[in-house]
Amino acid sequence: AQKVTQAQTEISVVEKEDVTLDCVYETRDTTYYLFWYKQPPSGELVFLIRRNSFDEQNEISGRYSWNFQKSTSSFNFTITASQVVDSAVYFCALSAGTASKLTFGTGTRLQVTL
Amino acid sequence: DARVTQTPRHKVTEMGQEVTMRCQPILGHNTVFWYRQTMMQGLELLAYFRNRAPLDDSGMPKDRFSAEMPDATLATLKIQPSEPRDSAVYFCASGLTPYEQYFGPGTRLTVT
Numbered sequence: 001a002q003k004v005t006q007a008q009t010e011i012s013v014v015e016k017e018d019v020t021l022d023c024v025y026e027t028r029d030t031t032y033y034l035f036w037y038k039q040p041p042s043g044e045l046v047f048l049i050r051r052n053s054f055d056e057q058n059e060i061s062g063r064y065s066w067n068f069q070k071s072t073s074s075f076n077f078t079i080t081a082s083q084v085v086d087s088a089v090y091f092c093a094l095s096a097g098t099a100s101k102l103t104f105g106t107g108t109r110l111q112v113t114l
Numbered sequence: 115d116a117r118v119t120q121t122p123r124h125k126v127t128e129m130g131q132e133v134t135m136r137c138q139p140i141l142g143h144n145t146v147f148w149y150r151q152t153m154m155q156g157l158e159l160l161a162y163f164r165n166r167a168p169l170d171d172s173g174m175p176k177d178r179f180s181a182e183m184p185d186a187t188l189a190t191l192k193i194q195p196s197e198p199r200d201s202a203v204y205f206c207a208s209g210l211t212p213y214e215q216y217f218g219p220g221t222r223l224t225v226t
Contacts (some may be wrong), residue, residue, distance in 0.1 A: 017210040033213040045205060045217035052213070089158065095213050101147065101170065102215060 002027050002038035004094050013112055021108045029053075032096035034068065034075040039107070040088040045050040047089075048106030051075065069105050082112045116140045118218035120206050126224045131178030132194040135221045138187055142176040146189045147215060148174075148181055159203075163189065196225045 001025040013019045025034065036048040047061060051068050059066045065082045079086055089109045093102040119138040121178045127133055137145065139146050147162040161171035166183040178197070193200055203222050207215040 035215075037217075043203065043222075044219045045207075047214075047216060050214060094162075101159045101162055102157075103159075106156050 002032075002094050002096050002103040004092050004103055004105035004106050006092055007091075008108045009106070010109040010111065013110070015084060015112055015114050016081050017080060017112075018080050019082050019110065019112075021079075021090050021092075021110065023075045023077065023105060025073050025075065025092070025094045027094060027096040029096040032094060035093040035095070035102065036066065036075075036077050037091045037093065038088045039091065045091070048077075079110075080109075084112050084114060086110060087112045118206055118208050118216055120218040120221050120222060121202075123219060124222045124224075124226065127196055128226055129197055130195045131225075132192065133196045133200075133223060133225075135191045135204055135206075135223070136153030137189040137191070137208075137218055139189065139206070140210075140216060141187070143208035143210050143216075145209045145211075145215075146183060147209075148189070148191050149205040149207065149217075150202045151205060151220070152171075154201045160191070191222075196223075198225045203223050216218075 005024045032053045034051045038046040038048055056068050065078045067076045089107045091107045092105045095102050121136045143162050148160040150160055151157045157184050160174045161181040162169055163183050180192045201224050202221045206218045206222045209215045
């Protein structure tokens with residue numbers, strides 16, 4: 001069975017602060033994919049990144065960066081110099097084995113204020 | 115800019131009525147998913163299709179929910195009869211490979 005844990009329910013930061021959103025996953029499969037999605041107040045789910053289990057390289061995209069560590073089963077997401085537009089709920093998700101379906105974490109609500 | 119489209123975006127109905135939600139996957143995508151989002155349960159998979167064939171609908175209440183893909187450009191999710199506990203946002207997602215999913219804007223369903 002697959003499981004994704006996002007222990008942080010809500011985080012509040014002031015603009016320009018860096019913030020890290022934690023994600024811990026569980027799976028017995030050796031082949032799996034990890035995802036992050038953003039859900040802004042408008043409600044849509046915006047794809048941010050996908051990593052496969054064989055690629056542990058960290059990734060940076062602008063102010064966003066992701067740290068994938070198989071040793072701790074974690075796939076953490078850092079926003080550098082946060083902005084008000086980053087305010088949203090962020091979901092970590094896992095897809096493992098032959099099934100394509102995503103197992104989502106419960107989400108972390110990020111509030112960035114001026 | 116290819117996107118998944120869903121109709122209607124909002125639906126308010128009375129308990130007992132039939133509800134049909136539609137999804138147009140991104141052209142060429144052969145995998146389609148239906149998810150439901152509620153405050154209590156979060157995001158949960160209801161059903162998914164590959165090449166129009168249902169692969170997993172274990173998350174769907176079978177007595178009242180049904181999902182189909184009449185053709186490659188249309189996926190439908192029906193609830194009959196609807197109940198207040200079905201109130202949620204229903205998302206459709208599609209992908210070209212098994213490990214990518216692009217979500218539609220969702221249908222917000224309210225059953226009174």
